Amino acid sequence: MKKMKNINRYITAVLLGAILVFASCETTELDLTEDPNFLTPEQASVDFFLSSIQEDFVRQFEGDANFDPNDNWVSGGVTNGDGFNELGMQLTRIINMNGRNYPSVYQGSDMADEWTNAYRGIMADIRTMTPLAIEAEQTRHLGIAQFIEAYLMVTMVDFFGDVPYSEIFQAEEGNFNASLDSGAEIYDTMLSLLDEAIANFNTTPPTDPAADYFYGNDYEKWERAANTLKMKIYLQRRLVDANAIASFNAIVDSGNYIQDTADDFQYNWPGTSASQPDTRHPRYGLNYTAGGGPDYMSNWLMNLMDTTDDPRIRYYFYRQNEFVPGAEIPPDEEVLNCSLEAPPQHYIDGGFTFCWLDNGYWGRDHGDADGTPPDGLLRTNFGTYPVGGKFDDNSFTGISATAGSGGNGITNLLTAFGVDFMRAEVAMVTGDDVAARGFMLAALDKSVIKVQNFLTGREAGADTSFVPTSGEVDSYRSSIASNFDSADMDGKWDVIAEQYWIAHFGNGVEPYNFYRRTGFPTTLQPNLEPNPDVFIRSMYYPTNAVNNNSSISQKPNQQQPVFWDNNPSAPVAN
Numbered sequence: 191m192k193k194m195k196n197i198n199r200y201i202t203a204v205l206l207g208a209i210l211v212f213a214s215c216e217t218t219e220l221d222l223t224e225d226p227n228f229l230t231p232e233q234a235s236v237d238f239f240l241s242s243i244q245e246d247f248v249r250q251f252e253g254d255a256n257f258d259p260n261d262n263w264v265s266g267g268v269t270n271g272d273g274f275n276e277l278g279m280q281l282t283r284i285i286n287m288n289g290r291n292y293p294s295v296y297q298g299s300d301m302a303d304e305w306t307n308a309y310r311g312i313m314a315d316i317r318t319m320t321p322l323a324i325e326a327e328q329t330r331h332l333g334i335a336q337f338i339e340a341y342l343m344v345t346m347v348d349f350f351g352d353v354p355y356s357e358i359f360q361a362e363e364g365n366f367n368a369s370l371d372s373g374a375e376i377y378d379t380m381l382s383l384l385d386e387a388i389a390n391f392n393t394t395p396p397t398d399p400a401a402d403y404f405y406g407n408d409y410e411k412w413e414r415a416a417n418t419l420k421m422k423i424y425l426q427r428r429l430v431d432a433n434a435i436a437s438f439n440a441i442v443d444s445g446n447y448i449q450d451t452a453d454d455f456q457y458n459w460p461g462t463s464a465s466q467p468d469t470r471h472p473r474y475g476l477n478y479t480a481g482g483g484p485d486y487m488s489n490w491l492m493n494l495m496d497t498t499d500d501p502r503i504r505y506y507f508y509r510q511n512e513f514v515p516g517a518e519i520p521p522d523e524e525v526l527n528c529s530l531e532a533p534p535q536h537y538i539d540g541g542f543t544f545c546w547l548d549n550g551y552w553g554r555d556h557g558d559a560d561g562t563p564p565d566g567l568l569r570t571n572f573g574t575y576p577v578g579g580k581f582d583d584n585s586f587t588g589i590s591a592t593a594g595s596g597g598n599g600i601t602n603l604l605t606a607f608g609v610d611f612m613r614a615e616v617a618m619v620t621g622d623d624v625a626a627r628g629f630m631l632a633a634l635d636k637s638v639i640k641v642q643n644f645l646t647g648r649e650a651g652a653d654t655s656f657v658p659t660s661g662e663v664d665s666y667r668s669s670i671a672s673n674f675d676s677a678d679m680d681g682k683w684d685v686i687a688e689q690y691w692i693a694h695f696g697n698g699v700e701p702y703n704f705y706r707r708t709g710f711p712t713t714l715q716p717n718l719e720p721n722p723d724v725f726i727r728s729m730y731y732p733t734n735a736v737n738n739n740s741s742i743s744q745k746p747n748q749q750q751p752v753f754w755d756n757n758p759s760a761p762v763a764n
Contacts, residue, residue, distance in 0.1 A: 243335055243338055252275055253272045254475075278701060278702035280698070282691065282698060283691075284491055284694075284701060287556055288558065301729050302733070308342060326397075330395050334399065336390065344422075347752060348699070352372050354369065354739075391409040391413050392413070414448050415453070415455040418447045427753075428754075430753065430756055448609055456601060461596045478571070480590065482569070490555075496551055502575070506572075506695050507582060508579055508594075510589060511550055526545070529545055540716065555718050579595070581645055598648055607636040610630070611630070611633045611686070618686065630685070680710075706752075707755065727755060728752050
């Protein structure tokens with residue numbers, strides 16, 4: 191597959207002048223397409239292309255522990271590719287954002303990896319594969335690629351706003367500066383593309399894909415996923431589309447969408463192998479090393495789950511140490527600098543947790559930009575769900591490069607619990623809080639069951655006596671229902687949104703979109719910096735795209751909303 195990925199990059203590079211600029215060595219290497227070590231498009235297998243498309247697609251969201259800037263996300267490069275999930279999780283306090291203000295954290299240069307993988311990787315492969323699939327009448331290969339293209343381009347709009355689409359790959363026609371398409375037009379085009387994908391799923395081609403990493407060639411599930419993606423699109427543009435909710439409900443009425451967890455659109459990482467190719471969940475690969483990892487967990491999220499006895503917390507977070515300096519043990523500036531500091535005044539005024547938590551939940555506050563002390567084997571790490579790490583069974587030992595289930599995790603994209611949350615949102619905006627309550631609790635039930643089932647067959651050495659009992663789960667569910675019932679309308683939104691955040695742990699895209707659509711939850715921990723600038727509503731274009739494409743001008747700031755976000759101001763918790 192690695193060789194095939196290299197082939198794809200070289201044969202399509204000349205088509206991408208409208209998007210990226212290539213180094214001189216890469217231009218020279220374009221002449222190697224006739225080398226016997228490389229295949230031409232005519233010699234390439236549609237199956238190889240589709241495998242590459244699927245892998246690069248999931249890495250668009252997860253990034254990779256190993257990123258090679260000359261060949262997208264592959265094994266054996268440098269740590270560089272964050273992926274959209276991490277960006278969204280940082281912004282929404284699901285994991286720590288390392289930077290005191292937004293402009294310093296997110297620059298145009300930070301988005302080059304995601305832009306490159308989207309255009310030079312996924313879209314280039316799709317455009318090269320498509321005529322080969324059509325010629326071979328491999329319509330289901332084509333349908334999967336169309337679905338992935340729709341999901342990818344919708345997400346590019348969600349993060350960047352207007353992006354190139356209709357004029358990409360027109361270098362042969364002399365267009366080296368692809369113009370920006372409006373996000374609204376791209377959304378419309380992707381809805382049509384999903385209809386084409388569904389039609390292709392319902393054909394009977396001579397062969398099915400050799401490797402369908404998501405549904406194993408079950409095209410009824412692919413159709414349900416396509417309809418669920420359409421539901422997501424309609425919901426995301428409900429603020430600017432008077433017909434969006436009706437279109438959403440029409441799919442609900444059809445019943446042909448993801449309703450059961452068994453139909454979730456997710457990527458299953460095989461895990462265990464750290465060599466080429468690295469098959470572990472990328473967050474595992476980054477954080478399960480001999481010395482720990484770079485990610486800090488969110489104090490806000492861990493505190494929310496710990497203080498409410500959330501039954502999922504032992505699956506999400508693995509505590510390497512039983513105590514946090516400043517909580518049950520004396521402060522220690524060497525490993526937790528803030529444990530000797532007083533909270534900033536706006537934290538005191540808002541009653542927000544600061545620096546340390548009880549019970550060994552050792553993370554960081556939003557916007558904590560301190561350096562990295564020797565705490566890699568002390569601070570809380572990712573747990574078993576969803577990255578395939580360790581279940582927290584009170585062992586309180588440092589992790590290792592093979593701990594837990596070795597990275598045998600999942601990437602959640604479209605889920606049954608996510609659909610229930612979508613339906614809860616629709617119910618809330620149409621004034622039916624009773625229905626919203628039911629959908630929220632259904633989402634909670636599906637999330638808890640999925641998380642608890644996740645440990646089965648994964649970590650042989652885990653002490654399962656610490657698995658929450660059914661009584662503890664029921665008690666938690668009852669407390670959430672009670673909180674919802676006793677709250678005013680804004681409070682009900684907060685309860686739904688907090689559950690939305692918890693259930694989507696690992697997926698930062700959906701909370702980031704939800705936050706911009708609704709402004710909830712209002713309970714989020716603010717930045718440590720009292721004046722961190724305004725919350726980011728869309729990302730800067732990559733600097734290299736701006737510098738080398740005369741059709742792209744950089745945004746004046748990152749407060750430019752995407753087309754579906756017509757809220758008058760950014761969410762309140764900066």
